[in-house]
Amino acid sequence: MGIEPNYLKRRDVESLRAVEAAFRAGPLAESLASAPDIERRRGLSREEFDSEYRAKGRPVVLEGYAARWPSVRTWSFDSLAERCGSVPVVVDSYSSKAARSTTFGEFVTLLKESAGTGAPPIYLQEWYYKTTAPELADDMPELEIAQYDFRRNLYGDAGSTNHQLWLGQKGGITRLHQDSYSVDVLHAQIVGEKLWYIMGPDSELLPGPDGELDVRALLDSPATQLTRFVLRPGDVLYLPAWWFHRIELLSDSIGLGRKALDEANLRLHVRQRIGELLALALNPDELRRTHSELFDVVMARGRALAHQMDIDLSRLRQ
Numbered sequence: 449m450g451i452e453p454n455y456l457k458r459r460d461v462e463s464l465r466a467v468e469a470a471f472r473a474g475p476l477a478e479s480l481a482s483a484p485d486i487e488r489r490r491g492l493s494r495e496e497f498d499s500e501y502r503a504k505g506r507p508v509v510l511e512g513y514a515a516r517w518p519s520v521r522t523w524s525f526d527s528l529a530e531r532c533g534s535v536p537v538v539v540d541s542y543s544s545k546a547a548r549s550t551t552f553g554e555f556v557t558l559l560k561e562s563a564g565t566g567a568p569p570i571y572l573q574e575w576y577y578k579t580t581a582p583e584l585a586d587d588m589p590e591l592e593i594a595q596y597d598f599r600r601n602l603y604g605d606a607g608s609t610n611h612q613l614w615l616g617q618k619g620g621i622t623r624l625h626q627d628s629y630s631v632d633v634l635h636a637q638i639v640g641e642k643l644w645y646i647m648g649p650d651s652e653l654l655p656g657p658d659g660e661l662d663v664r665a666l667l668d669s670p671a672t673q674l675t676r677f678v679l680r681p682g683d684v685l686y687l688p689a690w691w692f693h694r695i696e697l698l699s700d701s702i703g704l705g706r707k708a709l710d711e712a713n714l715r716l717h718v719r720q721r722i723g724e725l726l727a728l729a730l731n732p733d734e735l736r737r738t739h740s741e742l743f744d745v746v747m748a749r750g751r752a753l754a755h756q757m758d759i760d761l762s763r764l765r766q
């Protein structure tokens with residue numbers, strides 16, 4: 449099996465560590481401080497959004513676009529714990545070593561107990577809340593600009609609204625990645641602040657002649673388009689498909705990862721979905737070994753989608 453040359457796209461633990469280390473020290477870390485801000489717009493209509501950003505594949509922050517959402521106005525970790533304290537969740541699911549099952553109420557208690565102790569920040573990542581706490585959805589109404597999401601045609605209404613909540617503690621990190629399945633990211637910040645670093649889809653981090661990662665070449669390439677910005681409550685980020693992103697929590701934070709499939713990316717999306725299912729069905733042992741950090745997350749995604757689409761996993765034909 450061929451090895452992916454670009455370190456930014458690899459998902460094995462060693463490569464993830466090497467990229468994360470470059471974000472923390474060295475020339476990449478130094479450039480981050482002076483990376484330009486993203487474009488920010490207020491009061492953008494759906495037509496303006498489509499023609500100025502979506503059609504051109506340009507990232508943008510829509511400031512205050514979700515400011516009136518009930519979640520943005522009323523949510524806190526405590527109020528959510530009161531509403532769905534007994535709901536099962538998996539925290540730190542992006543790390544095969546740290547991942548553990550608990551309840552939402554226990555997760556909030558853990559956050560409080562560990563705050564200020566120097567313990568690693570706790571992060572409930574990619575929570576498909578609709579499978580276990582669907583009542584929360586009323587507090588995050590549909591976004592007018594996201595109506596192009598072609599997944600509705602593919603998976604039906606329920607499957608297409610399979611969005612994720614991200615809830616974590618100050619200092620938490622989601623490592624650099626591209627979203628799967630060629631979907632656009634429409635991330636709404638609900639509570640607290642997050643620092644985002646994004647890079648263009650053609651960014652490449654390759655080993656140089658000395659065998660070390662050539663961070664200089666990455667920074668010097670016009671394809672990199674490194675950008676840095678803070679997302680605040682009510683802001684919605686539009687990030688076109690395949691853009692790399694890395695996130696740091698500047699405070700305790702809650703965000704909604706709302707995805708949208710552009711019809712232009714439909715064929716690729718279907719190929720990637722089918723490819724993933726075939727690989728899981730026909731080659732699970734090797735995948736668990738080569739994608740140890742991603743395997744359980746991908747299984748959780750599949751289960752959430754099956755649940756939303758009312759698919760019985762014990763039957764071969766529905």
Ligand SMILES: O=C(O)CCC(=O)C(=O)O
Pocket residue numbers: 614621622627633635642693695703704705706
């Ligand atoms: O907020 C985070 O930590 C990650 C969010 C993300 O990767 C996404 O919404 O695609």
